[in-house]
Amino acid sequence: MHRIIIPGPPGTGKTHTLMKYLKKELDQGTEPDKIAYISFTKTAAKVAQKRVNNDKIYASTMHSMGTRECGINTKTQLLNGDKWKNFKNFSPYCRNMSFESRLNVNGHVEHQNPHMRIIELARNKKTSIADAARELRLHYTTDIWLTEQINQDLITYKEGTNMVEFSDMISKFVEEDRCPPLQCVFLDEAQDLSPLQWDMFFYIESKCARSYIAGDDDQTIYSFQGASAKIFIELKGEFDPQVQSVRVPRAVHRLATSIFPYMGQRLEKEWIPTDREGSVTMNARFTDLPLHGDQWLVLTRTNKMLEPIRDHLYRMSYRFEAKAQELLPNKMLNAYRVWTRLNQGAYVSKEDCEDLWDYLTVKDGHLKRGFAGGKTLKDIDSINLEGLREHHGLLAAGSWDTLRFPYQSKLYIKKLLESGDDLMKPARIRLSTIHGAKGDEADNVALFTDTEKIIYDSSRDNPDPEHRTWYVGVTRAKENLFVCSQHYEYQYNIGAPIV
Secondary structure, three states: OEEEEEEOOOOOOHHHHHHHHHHHHHHOOOOHHHEEEEEOOHHHHHHHHHHOOOOOOEEEEHHHHHHHHOOOOHHHHEOOHHHHHHHHHHOOOOOOOOOOEEEOOOOOEEEOOHHHHHHHHHHHHOOOHHHHHHHOOOOOOOOHHHHHHHHHHHHHHHHHHOOEOHHHHHHHHHHOOOOOOOOEEEEOOHHHOOHHHHHHHHHHHHOOOEEEEEEOHHHOOOHHHOOOHHHHHOOOOEEOOOOEOOOOOHHHHHHHHOOHHHOOOOOOOOOEOOOOOOEEEEEEOHHHOOOOOOOEEEEEOOHHHHHHHHHHHHHOOOOEEEOOOOOOOHHHHHHHHHHHHHHOOOOEEHHHHHHHHOOOOOOOOOEOOOOHHHHHHHHOOEEOHHHHHHHOOEOOOOOHHHOOOOHHHHHHHHHHHHOOOOOOOOOOEEEEEOHHHOOOOEEEEEEEOEEOHHHHHHHHHOOHHHHHHHHHHHOOEEEEEEEEOOOOOEEOOOOOOOO
8 A cells, every 4th residue: 555645834735735646546547436535524525526526536524434334324323412312311320411512623523521521532542531531631520430331321322222423433434344445545634533533544545555644743733632643643654745835924934833842742844934924913902903904813712712802893893703602693694695685686596595584574574474484485496586576475675674683683784884894795804713713814813822721721731732722823824913812811822831
């Protein structure tokens, strides 16, 4: 098996290089259905297919591949949502527990339940419950004996009911030898794989003649969910390093590289910044930032620390995008845009009409009786305002504020319009945690160095993951980086040890 490893710092075009190898495989006659392209999101997988203009490539997430090849019905077999109720009735230890969880963008499950967080990390890292608890610093507050009992009950329950969790989609794929016939496999963002996911990749790789692996160990920021930089660092094969960044300017590059001496084990690699100087402003005041007119990415360590920034932007009538606590949910914003476009004479899709219908009622005189719920919209391909009025019961007329938006949302929209914001375009300002912004970039980045006590205490024992996290935050800036603080008690000092 021939393995090509593509390491590279931020903005050096690792994914682009991966695509070049993919095109080369196709040009040399490799059948597309014998090529697997593994990514962490379905969107990224589809983008890969689109970039090489071939939808026959087996582009998939690891979980989707495991689900498909193992014949798992996620609607009936996946333990999520209300299906946890049956397990809670089965296990005497879990009657009053919550089992809320989600699959994040890097293929790791985020549990709210501390016992399940420990169990999931133990599975991903292939380690003991006790070791996982210590790594998460939950051994002080969580009954490890109880966690062990819950884990045993969970194993027994799944065996008896044929139910699965997300990690089972991966382990079953390997244990049951379910790999489809392949000639080569591609893997992007390899540094985010856990040992369990590496097992799956190495198993797929063993069935192939060639493999291509792209990643950057310095950007391993999901170690708390099992991601392993060590495995990527120790890979053997033919190296094709990417060194020239098309994103990071010289000033940002200097600050980012000042973090390297404080990281743990890392792959030494050359990294050349762009020929732009850019700028780094330390100790910047957020209220003094030039937020008018340009694209901005505002980053904090945790979601909690985004809340006061969000409130400030709202008070100042700035529109922003944020993954949590949206003032203008995407559906509402789309309804506004659809209504505007319809009144300008445009045709819109069925999905757009359905978003609009969510803010129309019979009671308020928006729709004729019998047309609520959008039942007649299912056969629409595209339609204009007159078509909706003639065939689908639309009565509403006038400006956007005839729509049934909450009062606070209407007031906010009015303030935005008065300030000259074009709601037909995406927001210029995006708010995110550093973890949520991985893979993102912006001309201007405001990076808040505040952190929470629990994170600060954990980083003193194990500083390496924290240094890598802030390295990712710094390197999102394409032109100007503003290092800010909300003056919390605990701070991360860029380019300094954690003491």
